[in-house]
Amino acid sequence: MPDSSLHFSRDLAMMTLVAISAALAALLSQSTIKPPALEFIKIGADSTAFNATATLIVGKSEVLLWDAQMKPADAARVADAIAATGKKLQAIVISHPDHDHYEGVPILKARFPGVPVYMTQAARDYYVAHVKQPAFMPDVLPSTKLTVDGVKLELIPDLAGDVIQPVNSVLWIPSMRVLLASDIAFQEVHLWLGSSDANSRAQWRASIARLRKLGPRVVIAGHKRDINAPDSPDVLAATDRYLTDFDSLRATAADAPTLRSAILKQFPSYAVARLVGAGAMAAFRPAGSK
Ligand SMILES: [Zn+2]
Numbered sequence: 001m002p003d004s005s006l007h008f009s010r011d012l013a014m015m016t017l018v019a020i021s022a023a024l025a026a027l028l029s030q031s032t033i034k035p036p037a038l039e040f041i042k043i044g045a046d047s048t049a050f051n052a053t054a055t056l057i058v059g060k061s062e063v064l065l066w067d068a069q070m071k072p073a074d075a076a077r078v079a080d081a082i083a084a085t086g087k088k089l090q091a092i093v094i095s096h097p098d099h100d101h102y103e104g105v106p107i108l109k110a111r112f113p114g115v116p117v118y119m120t121q122a123a124r125d126y127y128v129a130h131v132k133q134p135a136f137m138p139d140v141l142p143s144t145k146l147t148v149d150g151v152k153l154e155l156i157p158d159l160a161g162d163v164i165q166p167v168n169s170v171l172w173i174p175s176m177r178v179l180l181a182s183d184i185a186f187q188e189v190h191l192w193l194g195s196s197d198a199n200s201r202a203q204w205r206a207s208i209a210r211l212r213k214l215g216p217r218v219v220i221a222g223h224k225r226d227i228n229a230p231d232s233p234d235v236l237a238a239t240d241r242y243l244t245d246f247d248s249l250r251a252t253a254a255d256a257p258t259l260r261s262a263i264l265k266q267f268p269s270y271a272v273a274r275l276v277g278a279g280a281m282a283a284f285r286p287a288g289s290k
Contacts, residue, residue, distance in 0.1 A: 037151045038176060041081055042220060044227025045074045045100075051189045051223045051271050052100045054078050055180055057171075058085050059149030065092045066171055066180050067222070068104040068117075075104025079111040090148070092117045094138060095182035095222065096161060096168040097127035098192070105136045118142075120157040123167045151175060159184060159210075160203030162192040162222075170211065177217035184208060185235045188225035189271045190263070191242050193279030197287065201243050208240045225271040242267065246279070256280040 041056040049070045056078075057064040063082055069075045082089050089112045094102045097119065105117055118141040119127060127138065144155040154172045161168030162183040171180040183192070184207050193201070211219075212233070219233045245266055253259035260280040264273060 036176065038148055038173065038178075040178065040180075040218075040220065041085075042224075042227055043069065043074070043078045043081055044224055045069055045071065047271050049074055050100045050192075050275070051225055053220065053222055053224050053227065054101075054104070055220055056081055056085070057148050057153070057173075057180075058087060059151060061087055062149050063087045063089050064146065064148050064153070065089060065108070067095050067101040067182060068092055068108055070100040070103040072104065072107050075107035076111075078104065079108055082108075082112070089115050091115060093141065093146075093155070093171070094119045094123065095170070095180075096163055097123045097130065098163060098183065099131075101182070101222070102127075102138075103135070105138075109136060120144075120155070120167070120169050122158050122165070123169065126163065126165060126167045146171075156211075159207040160200055161207060162195065162204070164195045164197065164200045166203060168207070172214060172216075177215065179211060179214065179216035179219045179233075181211060181219050181221055181236070183222035184211060185219055185221035185239045186223045186242070187221040187229060187235045187238070188269060189221075189223035190267065190273060190276050191239065191246070191279065192275055193246065194275065194282050196279065196282055197285070198247070198283075201247060205240055205243050208236050208243075212236050223272070225269075246283070250283045253280075256284045259283060 039058040041058060043054045045052050052070060054069045055066045057066060063085055069078050092108060092115060117136060117138045119138040121140050124138055124140055144157060146153040146155060155169050156172055157169045158166050159168045160166040168183055170182055170184055216233045218231045219235050220231045221235050249262040250259055253262055260277050263276050
C-alpha cells in the first residue's frame with residue numbers, strides 16, 4: 001500500500017518539522033530570556049558554628065547581606081565573598097537576635113567600614129535586653145520594603161521561630177519567589193528548641209503555614225547540613241514535621257533524657273545533635289519558668 005505509506009512518511013515529515021520549529025522557538029526564546037535579576041550566594045558553616053547560613057543577595061551593582069555568621073573565620077569568608085563580587089555592600093540585615101547569626105558582624109564592619117547593620121525593632125529590643133556586652137549595636141531597620149538594584153525585597157517581621165518571642169524575620173523576593181527563611185527553616189539540622197515552649201512551638205508552626213502560603217519556589221534555610229544541598233521549599237514541611245514529632249514524642253516521654261534519645265532516634269542523620277539535650281530540657285521546664 002504505497003499510498004498510505006507515502007501519507008505516513010509525509011505525516012512523519014510534518015511532525016518532525018513541527019518538532020524542529022518548536023525546538024527552534026524554544027532556543028530563540030531562551031536566548032532572549034533575561035538572566036535572573038538577583039543572585040544568591042550562600043556561605044555555610046560547620047557544626048562547630050551550628051551549620052548556620054549567611055546569604056549574599058547580589059544585584060547588578062549592589063549586595064545585601066542576610067545574616068553574618070558567628071565565628072571570625074566564617075565571617076571572613078563572607079567578607080571575601082562580598083569583596084569578590086566587586087559590588088557595593090549596601091547593608092547587613094540580621095534575621096533574628098541569635099548569636100550564631102550576628103557574632104560575625106564586627107569582622108564585616110571592619111572590612112566594610114560604615115556599612116549599616118539592621119535588625120527589626122523587636123529583634124533589637126530582644127538583643128539589647130539579652131546581650132550583656134554587645135560587640136556592636138544594630139540600627140532599627142527603617143523599612144520592611146528593601147531593594148537591591150531596583151528588585152523589590154520584602155522583610156516579613158515578628159514571626160515565631162527558634163526564639164521564644166516572635167522576633168524572627170524572613171526575606172521574601174516576590175518576583176523570583178525566593179524565600180530566605182532563616183531560623184523558621186532548618187535543613188537536616190536539629191532545630192534549636194532550647195529557647196522554646198509548647199506555645200512558641202505552636203506559633204513557629206503557624207509561621208511555617210503562613211510562609212508556605214506565599215508559594216515559594218526556593219527556600220534558603222537558616223541552618224543547612226550541606227550548604228550546597230538544593231533549596232527546596234520542602235524544607236518548610238520538613239521543619240513542621242520535626243516540630244510535630246517533637247511534641248508527640250514529648251507527650252509520651254517520661255523525662256528530658258528519654259525525649260532526647262527519642263529525637264536522636266527519629267532524626268539520625270541530622271547535624272548538631274549536641275543541642276538536642278537543651279531542647280528536651282526546655283520541653284520539661286515548668287510552664288512560666290525560663
Ligand atoms: Zn540559628
